[in-house]
Amino acid sequence: MELPPIELKHLGRVDYAATLAAMQEFTRQRNTLGADALPDRLWMCEHAPVFTQGVAGKAEHLLNVDGIPVVQTDRGGQVTYHGPGQVVAYPLLNLKRAGYFVKEYVFRLEEALIRTLLHFGVTGHRVGGAPGIYIALADPFGHGRLPQHPKKAGSAKAAPDFTGLGKIAALGIKVSRNCTYHGAALNVKMDLSPFNCINPCGYAALQTVDLSTIGVSVDLADVSNVLARKLITHLTP
Numbered sequence: 721m722e723l724p725p726i727e728l729k730h731l732g733r734v735d736y737a738a739t740l741a742a743m744q745e746f747t748r749q750r751n752t753l754g755a756d757a758l759p760d761r762l763w764m765c766e767h768a769p770v771f772t773q774g775v776a777g778k779a780e781h782l783l784n785v786d787g788i789p790v791v792q793t794d795r796g797g798q799v800t801y802h803g804p805g806q807v808v809a810y811p812l813l814n815l816k817r818a819g820y821f822v823k824e825y826v827f828r829l830e831e832a833l834i835r836t837l838l839h840f841g842v843t844g845h846r847v848g849g850a851p852g853i854y855i856a857l858a859d860p861f862g863h864g865r866l867p868q869h870p871k872k873a874g875s876a877k878a879a880p881d882f883t884g885l886g887k888i889a890a891l892g893i894k895v896s897r898n899c900t901y902h903g904a905a906l907n908v909k910m911d912l913s914p915f916n917c918i919n920p921c922g923y924a925a926l927q928t929v930d931l932s933t934i935g936v937s938v939d940l941a942d943v944s945n946v947l948a949r950k951l952i953t954h955l956t957p
Contacts, residue, residue: 723760723817723818723956723957724759724760725759725952725956726759726760726761726762726811726813726952726955726956727759727760727761727762728761728762728764728948728952729761729762729763729764730764730765730944730948731763731764731765732765732766733765733766733767733768733804734765734766734767735767735768736767736768736770736772736791736802737770737791739763739765739767739810740791740793743763743810743812743901743902744794744901746758746761746812746901747812747896747899747901750814750897750899751896751897751899755814755816755817755897755898755899756814756817760811760812760813760814760817760818760955761811761812762809762810762811762812762948762951762952762955763809763810763812764807764808764809764810764944764947764948765808765810766804766805766806766807766808766940767802767803767804767806767808768803768804769788769789769801769802769803769804769914770788770789770790770791770801770802770803771785771788771789771790771791771799771800771801771914771917771918772790772791772792772793772795772799772800772801772802772892773790773791773792773793773798773799774793774795774796774797774798774799774892775793775794775795775796776796776798777792777797777798777799777922778798778922780919781798781799781918781919781922782799782917782918783916783917783918783919784917785917785918786914786917788801788914788917793892793902794894795892795893795894795902796892796893796894797851797890797891797892797921797922798919798921798922799918799919799920799921799922800890800892800905800918800920800921801914801915801917801918801920802905803910803911803914804910804911805907805908805909805910805911805930805932805940806905806906806907806908806910806930807905807906807908807940807943807944807947808903808904808905808906809903809904809905809906809947809948809951810901810902810903811829811900811901811903811951811955812899812900812901813825813899813900813955814898814899815895815898815899815900816898818955818956818957819957820957822893822895825893825895825900825955826851826891826893828954828955829891829893829903829904829951829954829955830846830851830852830853830891831954832904832947832950832951832953832954832955833853833889833904833906833947833950834846834853835950835953835954836906836943836946836947836950837853837855837888837889837906839946839950840931840936840938840943840946841861841936842855842860842861842888842931842934842936843855843856843860843861843862843863844888844889845866845868845869845885846869846870847866847868847869847870847880847881847882847885848868848869848870848871848878848880849870849878849879849880850880850882850921850923851890851891851921852887852889852890852891852921853887853888853889853906854866854868854882854885854886854887854888855885855886855888855929855934856884856885857884857885857886857927857929858884860934866885867881868880868881868882868883868885880923882923882926882927885927886927886928886929886933886934887920887921887926887927887928887929888906888907888928888929888930888931889904889905889906889907890904890905890920890921891903891904892904906943906947907928907929907930907931908930908931908932908938908940908943909930909931909932909937909938909940910930910932912928912929912930912933915928931943
């Protein structure tokens with residue numbers, strides 16, 4: 721059976737709390753009417769400055785919020801920052817209909833981010849034990865494999881090693897009765913100083929970068945369009 725296409729909507733710059741409420745309401749409707757009653761959607765947007773805490777977020781990771789609002793959310797993960805110059809993607813998917821589980825969903829999200837960066841000549845990397853996408857600060861355009869790449873299942877787990885790396889994209893998801901919301905954020909050209917006010921994603925001194933930092937000058941709308949295409953490609957079964 722052919723699945724209905726993912727409906728894409730570019731929201732522009734929108735309030736974070738209002739957007740979260742809209743995602744939650746859409747997901748409640750799916751849970752009430754049945755997940756198959758509504759088509760999957762992908763919302764692309766940008767937010768005004770805001771810190772968001774994951775459901776298990778620890779207060780000690782907020783170092784100095786400096787007047788920026790903090791919103792408690794129901795996604796996984798710790799604290800992160802959203803602000804102008806960052807592309808945010810919210811896939812609202814029915815994973816049961818798509819036919820894959822949460823672990824593969826995360827992999828597909830990350831793959832879309834990696835392919836988007838590659839479109840602009842940048843090599844994105846996964847890091848074992850740390851969701852999100854990272855770049856090698858010394859050579860963001862090189863294609864060498866990182867020693868921190870995820871190991872095979874069954875390997876001994878170690879704390880993530882961020883030596884020589886900068887985080888350029890973050891993930892934070894919620895799944896309710898097989899339906900996803902929240903999503904991913906890719907840093908394009910933004911004021912990165914608010915990341916110094918937190919331990920990003922719960923990691924002290926984790927360096928955060930954007931495309932502008934590494935010398936890639938590109939329009940936010942262009943990145944949003946490319947990421948939307950890559951997400952639809954990689955999230956469609």
